[in-house]
Amino acid sequence: MTEKKGTAEQIFGDMVQTIKDRQVELDKAIAEYRGGPVKPAMDVMEDDENIMVKTDLPGVNREDIKIDLTEDTLEIKAEHSEEVETESEEEGVTYHKKERRYASAARTLILPAKVKLDEVTAKFDNGVLTITMPKLEKKETFEVKID
Known part of the structure; x- marks a missing residue:
């Protein structure tokens, strides 16, 4: 059994x-x-001093990304509009597959610790948005002696 x-x-x-x-x-x-909106793939990492978030935003332009941040939440929005093809470009073209999608992306995350808002940095390179957020307080641990 x-x-x-x-x-x-x-x-x-x-x-x-x-x-x-x-x-x-x-x-x-x-x-x-x-x-x-599409929910983009995201990695969230943490070390002693920072919380780092990497988000895939392929095909998005830097100016179309909006990051809203509080001490304990992060929201990423990316507006992406479909490539406009004129009639003349489409004439004589047969699509065998048309899988690429053009949509907005949005993701909200509750952060594992509070962050220093004025020290947050963001970098966008090759379709990957990397946000580094210094923690507001370092977690300290204390050893408690048992009597």
Whole structure:
């Protein structure tokens, strides 16, 4: 009986991991279906002094990105309009695939620590937005002696 339970747990764990691995694709499909903004892929990292966020925004121009920040939340919005093709450019063209999508992107994140708003930096290079946010307070740990 225990062996069956272990196998079932393994199968369920594999399914959950597959869903997690495909989350970005799923978010894009849902956004496309609803017609809303795409949720861009994001990495959030933290060290002793900073919180760093890297967000993929391919095909977006720097001037179309808006970053709103509070001490504990980050919101990134990117407006992206479809390339306009004139009738003459489309004549005689047969699309075999047309998968590239032009949509707005938006993502809000609750930060794991408060940040110094006036010291935040952002860099946009090759479609990747990197935001570095110095923490407001360093977390200190104290050893408690047991009597």
